[in-house]
Amino acid sequence: MTVLRAVPLDVPRLSCLVSDADDLSLLPALAWAGVDGFQVRAKGLTTRDLVALSRAVLDAVRPYDARVLVNDRLDVALAAGADGVHLGAEDLAVADARRLAPHLLVGATCRTRAGAEAAAADGADYAGFGPLLATTSKAGLPAPLGVDAVREAAGVLPLVAIGGLTATTAADARAAGAHGVAVIGAIWRHPDPLAAAKELVQAVA
Known part of the structure; x- marks a missing residue:
């Protein structure tokens, strides 16, 4: 059975992944520019x-x-006082995270509508959906899903598209039904990260 969830107000529209290799001094300017989500990933x-x-x-x-x-x-996330956690297929189960931290945002990596339905049933607030396009930001990823996959999976959980996105393709993902996008290289590998962030903010508005 499909489980429909209202869009939580706290699910960011534009998330920027952050590692210890990134220039943290830029974070206030990125947030000021309208990047409303940051995901810490430093394995x-x-x-x-x-x-x-x-x-x-x-x-x-x-x-x-x-x-x-x-x-x-x-x-x-709990120790640092963060707002939430994003879980992959091999991480702590979404249902366990929801039980342990009912007050946090919980995201789940999904690749299909069925995956989004299962994540919703387990209590996820959003589905990280991807990789949407080819990306070099992470090795060993499965084949890109393409923008049409967003249309097929939309409507169960807020979808946050990730993987190879630019301002143009981020706008395409939003038009296909994604709630928002998450990026790495589109900001950090851009010659002007702040200008890139502003362009992405407009694209997903």
Whole structure:
């Protein structure tokens, strides 16, 4: 049975993934420009360093009402005081995360409508949907889904499209039914990250 959920107000429209290799001094400007979500993802850090990084991101963007989520690690999200956690297929189960942290945003990586339905039934607030297009930001990813897949999966959970997106393709994803997008290279590998962020904010508005 399809489980429909209203769009939670706190699900960001534009999320920027952040690692310890990124220029954290730019975070306040990115949040000021309208990036309303930041997801901390730094798989090589120790738990203590990941908590410290998450707190640094929170300190940088909280004055602008941006949301901060931690990738994979509910324990780190709770320790740092983050707004939520994003869980992949091999991470803590969504249902367990929802039980342990009912007050947090919980996102789940999904690739199909059926996956979104299962995540919704387990209590997820949104589905991270992708990779939508080809990307070099993460190795070992499955084949890109394409924008048409958004249309097929939309309407169950808010979909946050990720993977190879630019301002143009982010707008396409929104038009296909995505609630928002998450990016890495579109901001951090751009010659002018702040200008790129502003363009993306307009694209997903």
